[in-house]
Amino acid sequence: MRTKIMIALSVLVLATMNYSIYEKEQIKQHGETLLLELAPVDPRSLIQGDYMRLRYAIDRNAPAKELASHQKRGYMVIRSDENKVAKFVRFHQEEDLAAGEKLLHFHKKYSRVQIVPDSFFFQEGHAKHYSNAKYGVFKFDASGKHLLVGLADENRKTIIVETEI
Amino acid sequence: MDTEKHSYTLEQIPANRGLVEELYSHGKITREAREYALNLLYPHNQWGLWISRLLLTIGAALMLSGVVYLFAFNWAKITPAMKLSSIQFGIIGCLIGAYFFSLQRITGQVLLLSGSVLVGVFMAVFGQIYQTGADAYQLFMMWSLFALGWTLVSNFAVQWIFWLVITNIFIVLWWEQSALPTKEMKSMIFTYMAILNGSALALREYFTLEKAYEWLEARWTRVVLTIATLLIMLIPIVMWIGEPGRATKSVMLSGVVGLIGHGAAYYFYRYKLPDMWSLAATVLSGCIIVESVGFKIFYEMFRRTHSIMFLLMGLMTLGVFTYAIIYLRKTAKEMVAEHV
Structure with a gap:
């Protein structure tokens, strides 16, 4: 039983690993x-x-x-x-994006955006x-x-x- | 109580070197019997086995570091696909090995552990290839998650300790990189870590008492967990004592948790589950707390006359540790008396 669980978990782990490689490769090639x-x-x-x-x-x-002082993370709009x-362009506040605009995630540390x-x-x-x-x-x-x-x-x-x- | 104390049968008294020497010095056994008993308890060829295992460990470590260096020096020449797939084949190899040797045996368990370590290597290489560097907590989070399932089925104490180490690293990194705590709350991490490791220790004791898992009964698991938890609980206490004026709420809360934890460890390992190693670790940690308080007081009192300050600190250190050792020796004797 334990061995079977181990095999099932191993398949899951390897599948996740390879899916994340695939995901990154997709962005790399088509992004x-x-x-x-x-x-x-x-x-x-x-x-x-x-x-x-x-x-x-x-x-x-x-x-x-x-940004509000308590806001620790969010998205900025870039073009x-x-x-x-x-x-x-601006900080994102749930509004729709115009064509050509993209979102970039950031977090704030000691009143500096990173x-x-x-x-x-x-x-x-x-x-x-x-x-x-x-x-x-x-x-x-x-x-x-x-x-x-x-x-x-x-x-x-x-x-x-x-x-x- | 007294009759209960003497109701032990001969078989229940553990034989060791001390017992044999005592019997010999009281003239209960002859010199030959002593030699025979000692040879039976500690075979003369034991050192050979020890050397053999030591060489095996060193050999394995050297082989592994060779592999690591091979990768490190040829980093840019190996294609990403090659890097990722070779590590994955390594993982698969370990798992196939674990399957054929079976998880009941140490060989299979060590192979499963190696597989879990390789998962971390995979995550690190993945992070480098795809430049996910800054979010190191995600690496450890995925590692901890991936290894959790294997750890649950491993029935292997080393694997559990390994899992706890990466989970602790994950929590620390997550706290700093993702939770982004305010200065006031920053030291809450000590409380979280004390809870995580303290619960692991409590579970270990519970399952050992229930006799649920034989593999958990090795004494070193208790010692390692006790020392780790004590250290984590000690840090906020010392921080609080060192600069009481600047102690934030989270330092105070973690300090209180730490003090309660020290008290609990003392109570359990003195009275409920007597264990000299864990008790000694707790007492030593307690000594450090007392020392910190003393140092702080002397420092504040004799800011200008350093010679007096250091003299008093030295004297106090002698006193505190002497008392602790006297206490531990006395307790050790009592524990032996309670148990034999």
């Missing part, structure tokens, strides 16, 4: 690309180990004072400009390739789920690290 400008973080070299802390310009430009760079993910992982030693990153490259699916797929330089070109074999 709409949108760039989010990275805010210069002081000091600039916040590269620690094998990941990089990210701050977005949109975090700083968003007028956090407009992409001609270069596919996302710009803050969006996730606020870190970017890469292989140890690759930090130099990403040090001049200017944009975070996101993929958005129709329902607004998004995925950070890479970083881009000031020409909005995704940084691809050539690995020497």
Whole structure:
């Protein structure tokens, strides 16, 4: 009996794992690309180990004072400009979205707005390739789920690290 | 009461080195009998078994770290699909092993545990590939959830402790990353963790008393859970004592919960389920509380004359720990007397 339960659970666990991979891959392949400008973080070299802390310009430009002090999380409305760079429009308050507008989830910490993910992982030693990153490259699916797929330089070109074999 | 005390049969008295030595020193058994008894209780080739197990553990650990490093150094060269599928094959391999060795045996249980650990590896790699980094609590939440079912059927104490560890990490991360508590409420986490680990300990004691699960009876499960719960309960108490002026409501509440918890642990392990290890841990934790109070008082009294402050602190430390050890030794003797 215990063995049967174990097998059933294992199937469930593996199915869930692979479904979540599938879900992410769908966004990655079919999602709409949108760039989010990275805010210069002081000091600039916040590269620690094998990941990089990210701050977005949109975090700083968003007028956090407009929010009620008890509001800890919510959505902001963004719109992409001609270069596919996302710009803050307003905080979302249940209203319908106009064409081209997207929702971005945020949470508020110490009266500052933050969006996730606020870190970017890469292989140890690759930090130099990403040090001049200017944009975070996101993929958005129709329902607004998004995925950070890479970083881009000031020409909005995704940084691809050539690995020497 | 007295007759009850002597109603134990010879078979119920546990034989150990101390007993054999005592019989020998009182001249009840000969030197040969002592040697024979000791060899029977502690076979001379036991160290060989110990060495063999130690080498096995070290070997397994080295193999595993080799695998980890292989992945770490070739990270960007392995495609995401390769990373995720190889970990999944690892999980499937462990589960097939667990099936064939059966969960009744230690081999099967260890394989199931390895599978559960690999789930965490999968979650970490998944988080890196799809950059879900910031929400680390979700990683541990999914890990804890995925491992829960296997843990329930495992009948394996190590698996349970492992599950508790990841669940504790999940709760701490969730509290900081998702619940976003106010400063006033921040320290409530100590209460939550004390409840989680305290309940685990209480369940362990309940099922052991009921003799429901043999695998749960190993004494180390009690010791590990007691020490973990005591530590969690100790932190808010010491925070409260250290800076009473800045203690928030949540620190005070967690401190009160901690004090009640310490009292309960003392009562149970002294009178209800006598256990020297757990009692000693509780008393030691109590000593730290008393020490903190003393240090705080001396610090406030002799802010300017540090030499007197440190002298008094030293003397108090000697006194507190000496008394605690005298008390524990006395109690240990009483416990033996109550039980044999």
